[in-house]
Every structure is written in structure tokens, then in C-alpha cells.
Amino acid sequence: xxxxxxxxxxxxxxxxxxxxxxxxxxxxxxxxxxxxxxxxxxxxxxxxxxxxxxxxxxxxxxxxxxxxx
Amino acid sequence: xxxxxxxxxxxxxxxxxxxxxxxxxxxxxxxxxxxxxxxxxxxxxxxxxxxxxxxxxxxxxxxxxxxxxxxxxxxxxxxxxxxxxxxxxxxxxxxxxxxxxxxxxxxxxxxxxxxxxxxxxxxxxxxxxxxxxxxxxxxxxxxxxxxxxxxxxxxxxxxxxxxxxxxxxxxxxxxxxxxxxxxxxxxxxxxxxxxxxxxxxxxxxxxxxxxxxxxxxxxxxxxxxxxxxxxxxxxxxxxxxxxxxx
Numbered sequence: 001x002x003x004x005x006x007x008x009x010x011x012x013x014x015x016x017x018x019x020x021x022x023x024x025x026x027x028x029x030x031x032x033x034x035x036x037x038x039x040x041x042x043x044x045x046x047x048x049x050x051x052x053x054x055x056x057x058x059x060x061x062x063x064x065x066x067x068x069x
Numbered sequence: 070x071x072x073x074x075x076x077x078x079x080x081x082x083x084x085x086x087x088x089x090x091x092x093x094x095x096x097x098x099x100x101x102x103x104x105x106x107x108x109x110x111x112x113x114x115x116x117x118x119x120x121x122x123x124x125x126x127x128x129x130x131x132x133x134x135x136x137x138x139x140x141x142x143x144x145x146x147x148x149x150x151x152x153x154x155x156x157x158x159x160x161x162x163x164x165x166x167x168x169x170x171x172x173x174x175x176x177x178x179x180x181x182x183x184x185x186x187x188x189x190x191x192x193x194x195x196x197x198x199x200x201x202x203x204x205x206x207x208x209x210x211x212x213x214x215x216x217x218x219x220x221x222x223x224x225x226x227x228x229x230x231x232x233x234x235x236x237x238x239x240x241x242x243x244x245x246x247x248x249x250x251x252x253x254x255x256x257x258x259x260x261x262x263x264x265x266x267x268x269x270x271x272x273x274x275x276x277x278x279x280x281x282x283x284x285x286x287x288x289x290x291x292x293x294x295x296x297x298x299x300x301x302x303x304x305x306x307x308x309x310x311x312x313x314x315x
Contacts, residue, residue: 010309012302013309014159015157027147032148035140035141055124056124056128057134058129059133063093064138066205067191068193069193
């Protein structure tokens with residue numbers, strides 16, 4: 001016991017997976033849907049009829065590197 | 070805890086999006102305009118009627134571009150925070166800012182740089198409309214494969230850490246990643262749909278602007294997120310260690 005240090009050291013504490021999982025699934029899905037609308041809606045696939053979303057985010061889609069048309 | 074990280078990640082992502090939008094306005098838009106001018110010239114030469122403008126160019130280059138980049142930035146920041154929430158405390162003794170910077174560096178390589186070496190960004194006028202589904206599919210396959218390879222490489226580095234030391238373990242993992250990348254790059258089909266007389270300068274500048282924009286996004290998120298959550302995470306760590314030593 002003589003070499004025990006009492007300096008208040010602490011290291012990183014990981015977040016348990018069971019706490020993280022619901023967030024990862026629900027938030028992850030919503031966030032990927034956001035990227036889908038910027039990157040691919042009314043391009044390769046389409047959930048909404050027309051080309052309004054495609055035309056509106058057109059420049060961003062090109063510059064962010066997505067195949068646009 | 071995860072909710073707080075998520076909120077901060079999305080806010081930092083929004084800030085990154087604003088800066089990337091400014092970057093895109095200055096460096097990207099001139100190239101997009103030149104590419105569209107080429108596209109119209111080609112259409113005219115072919116005798117076709119000019120394409121009706123559904124959304125004006127000013128809207129596309131202004132509020133449209135801003136919306137796209139800000140939504141993308143916020144989503145990127147949010148996903149980034151979820152990866153951070155998992156990685157923090159699982160990458161050795163790396164603190165919050167170091168973890169954030171490392172995820173940004175590896176993420177930028179895996180999600181942007183490596184896939185774009187195979188399927189780079191294309192300006193308007195480049196790309197055949199009939200192959201859009203096929204090209205989009207390949208684009209996302211490339212990103213998924215690259216992310217999986219990167220996660221595997223990090224796992225490999227961790228396994229070899231104790232035996233080889235940090236430096237050598239990282240070098241071996243990086244080499245393994247490169248081998249996977251080389252194989253996938255060779256295996257997936259090439260796409261080259263650049264029109265014969267499209268300006269090489271415009272294409273080059275457009276692609277540099279596109280990469281630069283992503284660089285702005287990932288740098289701001291990587292450095293900004295670490296700064297934004299440093300205190301929050303430190304308080305939690307302290308509590309965690311207090312519980313452990315109680």
C-alpha cells in the first residue's frame with residue numbers, strides 16, 4: 001500500500017452501449033434521412049414527386065460530391 | 070449524456086455548414102456557373118430548346134446552396150457526435166479533444182478522401198443522366214466499404230497495440246487499409262463521363278473546391294466539437310472516477 005498514489009487522476013469513462021443504442025438508432029436514422037434529402041432525393045430515387053427538392057439543393061449536391069444527374 | 074452530445078454536435082455542424090457555405094460561394098460557385106454555361110452551349114449546339122429553369126440560378130446558388138450545406142453540416146455534426154459517444158473512452162486514454170480530432174481525421178479520410186479518389190465530385194454537364202442510379206449506387210457502396218475498412222483498421226490497430234506499440238500498430242493498420250482500398254478500387258468499375266471538350270481547368274477547380282468544402286466541414290466539426298464538449302465530458306469523467314474510488 002505504500003506506493004498507492006492519492007493524486008486525483010481520472011481517465012476517460014466510456015458511455016455504455018445500452019445507453020447509446022436508442023440514440024444511435026433513432027437519431028442516426030433521422031440524421032441519415034437529412035443527408036438523403038440533400039444528397040439523393042429526386043436523383044437516383046424519389047420519395048416525393050417532381051424535381052423541386054433536386055433543383056433547390058442542386059448546387060450543394062454537386063459541390064458536396066453526390067452524383068446529381 | 071448522449072442527447073447533450075448530439076445537440077452540441079448538431080450545433081457545431083451548423084457552424085461548420087455556414088463556413089463551408091461561404092467557402093462554396095467563393096470557390097465553388099464560379100465553377101458551377103462555368104459548367105452550366107458549357108451545358109447550355111452544348112444543348113444549343115445540339116439544336117435542343119433551352120432547359121426551362123424551375124428554380125432560378127440565384128436561388129440555387131444562394132438559399133438553395135445554403136439550405137443543402139447547412140442541413141448536411143448539422144446532420145454530419147449529429148452523426149459525428151454519435152460516433153464520438155461510442156469512441157470516447159474506448160480509444161485508450163485519449164481525451165475529448167483528441168478523440169474528436171482523431172475521429173474527424175479518420176472520418177474525413179474514410180468518408181470523403183478515399184471514396185472521392187474512385188468517384189470524384191462532378192460539376193453539372195458531367196455525367197450521363199441515364200446512369201444516375203448506377204453511379205449513385207456505386208458512390209454509396211464505395212463509401213460504405215471505405216467506412217467498414219476504416220473501422221476494421223482501427224480495431225486491428227487496437228489489437229496490435231500492446232504487442233507492437235502505438236506507432237507500429239498504426240502503421241500496420243494503415244497498410245491493411247491501403248491494401249483493402251487498392252483491391253476495392255480495382256474491383257469496382259470506373260466511371261468516366263466527362264464530355265470530350267469540357268474544360269480540364271474547370272473540372273479540376275470544381276473538384277478542389279468540393280474537397281476544400283468538405284475539409285472545412287470536417288476540420289470545424291473535429292476541432293469545434295472537442296472544444297464544445299470538453300467540460301461536459303470532464304465533469305462526467307470525474308463523477309465516474311469518484312464512483313469507482315468510493
